[in-house]
Amino acid sequence: MEKRLIIAIALSLLVLLTWTALMPKPQHVAVQEVRTQQNVLNQSEIKHAVVATPSTPPPPGRLINYKQDNFxxxxxxxMAAIKDVSFKAYNxxxxxxSYGCLLKDPLLNFKQExxxxxxISFIAVTAEKEVIKRYTFHKSSYTIDLEIEIRNKSSVPISANFPLILGVLDFSASNHQARFQDITISTADKILRNNGRKNTSFDEIKFLGLRDQYFTTIIEAHxxxxxxxxxKxxxxxxxVGLNVQNETIQPxxxxxHLYHIYLGPQDLKIFNSINxxxxxxxxxxxxxxxxxxxLQTLDLLHKIVRNWGVAIILLSLLVYLILYPLSIKQMRSMKEMQVLQPKxxxxxKANKDNPQKMNKEIMELYKEHKVNPLGGCLPLLLQMPIFFALYNALMRSIxxxxxxxxxxxxxxEPDRLWIFPASWPNLPILGNELNILPIIMxxxxxxxxKISSISSGGAAAEQQKIMLILMPIIFGLIFYRMPSGLVLYWFVNSLLMLIFQLRMNRAR
Incomplete structure (x- = not known):
């Protein structure tokens, strides 16, 4: 198989599997605020919730900023709900x-107590009940204890049964974090993943997690x-949320109720220290x-060199060395193909009017010289899972x-060597910034x-020239707004391949 076909296969796989995921936008916005009218909880779909009438969150109230060590x-x-969180250690x-930890009861209108x-505590008073929500923060921690206290003020028993909203997933086109959002549900015996696109109910939940690209919020009932x-x-x-158990409160x-809340980065070390x-x-x-x-290897390298950029370079070198035998096999196959290219x-040319005969004789030629036309393709395909795994790891790692x-x-984030003046219009692909690293890559x-290309003639040569120019351009555009850590890895990988190819050429 000629080099141009190998390139075409690799490019097709990459574009097909990751095109929708390879255009990240600036990551300063998580779930956008959503204040649309709430649907009635359908008893047949959300069987544990008891809400008799449509409920809309109270109109936006006074915003209260509460400062802690970490956020x-x-x-x-x-609403006595969390609108947003700003993490100090992460720029x-x-x-x-939107309204995290909201008690979804249209009659409740809280005031700071x-x-x-x-x-910090909030209180809401209605004709029949008094509700207090108290958030207790732990010093230098991302955890919060949420206490909900409901007192029956009336002269008859009342029912305490309401949804407690953990947060809102926003799938609108304006939310650049939409593709990173998902839900984790820990039940009695398994872990479930949910994209939040349809109504779902769960019988027994140990904890519930809602995350974006880097951060997450978790709720666990004490x-x-x-x-x-x-x-939906x-x-x-x-x-997404929990349903408070149906209880009767006497006059x-x-x-x-006590809930443990986590608001912080998706960091395994932090999780291990808490739960x-x-x-x-x-x-x-x-x-x-x-x-x-x-990621574990990258973390180990960082402990040695104390710089994440250098650690990524070393990781690229390490992965390349691990895949070196495959690279050797690929290069040898390409070299054998190049030797046979004139034949x-x-x-x-001799069989241009008889494609069937031409293909048969070409395959016989390969068989005679013991050349596998797929020999250069298989090593490339084996490397694809590593690339996708690294892509996902670097895209989401805090x-x-x-x-x-x-x-x-x-x-x-993109390297943003230069931010264009505000008076300039947003350019296609480039946006309002110049990212130099993808261009260098x-x-x-x-x-x-260019160095590793196989010489050929005729139409094949023209196609090869097109691919030679087109492939770097497409990759440059795809990588243009990707995290610079991933672009750095791919650039170092290309540089190592270049050095390896130069050595192979000298050895011929």
Whole structure:
């Protein structure tokens, strides 16, 4: 198989499997605020929720900013809910929940009751009940304890049964984090994943997690398993949460519920120090096992060199050395194909009017010289899972957030060497920034492909020239707005391939 066909197969696989995932946008916005009218919880679909009438969250209330060591939390007073969280250690990354920890009861309109150094409480009073929500923060921690207290003010028993919303998934086109959102449900015996696109109910939930690209919020009931749900509000948003158990409160009595909340990065070390079971929130798709190994290796390299950029370079070198035997096999196959290329071209010219005979004689030629036309393709295909695993790992790993290298201010984002003036229009693909690293990577790929190309004639030569130019351009465009850490890895990989090809050429 000629080099042009190998390139075409690799490019087709890459574009087909990752095109929708390879165009990241700036990662400063998580779940956008959604204030659409809420649907009625359908009893047949969300069987544990009892809500008799349509419920709309109270109108946006006064915003209260509550500062802690690790993050600043913005509360919506009327909802007594978390609007968003800004993480100080990660360039004030904004993680928006819209109305996290909302008690979905249209009659409740909260007021701030008390604010202390480590807690803030809200109170809502209706004709029949008094509800207090108290958030208690732990010093230098991403955990919060949420206490909900309901007192019956009336002279008759009342029922306490309502949804507690963990957060909102926003699927609208304007939300660049939509493709990263998912839900993790820990039940009594298994871990479930959910994309939030349809109504779902769960009988017993140990904990529930909602995440974006880098951060997550988790809720776990202190009193044990509770039912939960995913409720599709419309085509652009869904709610996820727990259902407070149905309880009857006698006149003058009160009940209380305690929930443990996590608001922070998807960091396995942090999870292990709080609740190791929460580590199941972190997953990297189909090649999760390979992704975990690559990240652990990257972390080990970082401990040695103390720089994430250098660690990525060393990881690229290490992966290349591991795949070196496959690269040797691929290069040898390409070399054998190049030696036979004049004879292949001669057979094509001699049988240009008889394609069937031409293919038969070419295959006989390969068989005579013991050349496998697929020999250069198989090693390439075997490397694809590693690339996809590394892509998912670097795209979602929190370790690169805010990591600097050379001119790059954040390895989890494009390198942004130059931000265009505000008066300039947004350019297609480029947006409003010049990212130089993908351009350097594309140039390196062009040189590497140029050196390793197999000489041919006729139409094949023209196609090869087109692929030689087209492939680096396409990869440059695909990588243009990807995290610079991933672009750095791919550039180093191309550079190593170039050096290897030069050595192979000298050895001929």
């Amino acid at each position: 600043d939390v913005t509360f919506d007073e009327a 004030n990354y904004l993680f928006t929940l 008390r604010m202390q150094e480590n807690s 009193q044990g398993y509770q039912p939960g749900f995913v409720l 509000l419309n085509n652009h948003a869904s709610e 003058g009595y009160k009940i209380g 190791p079971a929460w580590g199941s929130i972190i997953h990297y798709g189909a090649f999760d096992f390979i992704s975990q190994i690559l 292949v071209e001669a057979l094509r 370790v690169l957030k805010g990591a600097k290298f050379l001119w790059i201010k954040d390895l989890s 594309a140039i390196g790929m062009f040189v590497q492909q």
